[in-house]
Amino acid sequence: MNSYVISVNGAEKRYESFQLGPIELNVEPGLIVALVGSNGSGKTTLFQMMMNTVLPDRGTIEVFGKRYEDFEVDVKRRIGYVPESSYSEEAGWRVRELVAFHSRWFPTWNQAKWLSLAERFEIDPKTNVKVLSKGMKRRLLFSLALAQEPDLLLLDEPSSGLDPYAWRIMLEEIGQYMAAGNRSVIMATHTIEEVRRLADYVAIIHKGQLLEYTDKDSLVDSWKTFWVGQPLPEPELLPGMVEWEEGPLMRITTNQAQQAEQALLDAGIAIVKRQQVELDEVLHHVIAAQRKQPNGKGAIRV
Ligand SMILES: Nc1ncnc2c1ncn2[C@@H]1O[C@H](COP(=O)(O)OP(=O)(O)OP(=O)(O)O)[C@@H](O)[C@H]1O
Numbered sequence: 259m260n261s262y263v264i265s266v267n268g269a270e271k272r273y274e275s276f277q278l279g280p281i282e283l284n285v286e287p288g289l290i291v292a293l294v295g296s297n298g299s300g301k302t303t304l305f306q307m308m309m310n311t312v313l314p315d316r317g318t319i320e321v322f323g324k325r326y327e328d329f330e331v332d333v334k335r336r337i338g339y340v341p342e343s344s345y346s347e348e349a350g351w352r353v354r355e356l357v358a359f360h361s362r363w364f365p366t367w368n369q370a371k372w373l374s375l376a377e378r379f380e381i382d383p384k385t386n387v388k389v390l391s392k393g394m395k396r397r398l399l400f401s402l403a404l405a406q407e408p409d410l411l412l413l414d415e416p417s418s419g420l421d422p423y424a425w426r427i428m429l430e431e432i433g434q435y436m437a438a439g440n441r442s443v444i445m446a447t448h449t450i451e452e453v454r455r456l457a458d459y460v461a462i463i464h465k466g467q468l469l470e471y472t473d474k475d476s477l478v479d480s481w482k483t484f485w486v487g488q489p490l491p492e493p494e495l496l497p498g499m500v501e502w503e504e505g506p507l508m509r510i511t512t513n514q515a516q517q518a519e520q521a522l523l524d525a526g527i528a529i530v531k532r533q534q535v536e537l538d539e540v541l542h543h544v545i546a547a548q549r550k551q552p553n554g555k556g557a558i559r560v
Contacts, residue, residue, distance in 0.1 A: 287440060342418075444461075
């Protein structure tokens, strides 16, 4: 048995016009992982495979070191899942009936926690689930997942439809959830601010392929933009070069900042200015590089 919270081993899923994987991904416990990627890149499909609601055509998935075939109930009791779309509105149930039904599946259910979340999110237990707005449904689903006191939260775009007030509460609650220790979160998001504020690791998925799984700080630190006062004879030979622009000052962006800086130093070229590349730009470059070399792996150079 491995010690990963999730281990995806060569998992693949083929639909008529889409192929996810093969995906290799091992997530250590105690991390918040942001899963980012454009619309239709396969994030929800990956979550569905992690929840065993979609079966991989090939490869395997282990959660808490266990396979679903043998331990489905045990594993699912330890996961708080916020799916992308709400499940059906349970035959006209009120919120409190849905909560009572949901809570029965989870031995670790914390009713006091749910009540405090309901208060924070202003969820009225008497409301009919059917009439909740999109954002209120997201609040409800998130509160259900958290009150389970799970070991792992799988959040598929949890903030989609949330107003800024509820969004802030959600971020705080995720922070508090992690503070209890030895817990993990994997969250799909299109909101760069969430990645910036929450993520320890970033997984970048594009057209069904996992392009990067890296700790966020080293990912951002490895990227820099430099301005140099003289043209480089062969800028494309600079380590990790992804973009350059001629001008009175030449601007170059690299994903191997340290090596590029050393190469410039060795060539006697003075760096006039250096700047961190913003996280959203890093993500853009990683995906853009893949577009330019569809079979490309490893170094990114254009
Ligand atoms: N049941 C299905 N049958 C056929 N195609 C499917 C099915 N489920 C998903 N797909 C396709 O798989 C691709 C990936 O979809 P998925 O929902 O996983 O992407 P996503 O990254 O979550 O997108 P978004 O950011 O828009 O939510 C899409 O092209 C989608 O149409």
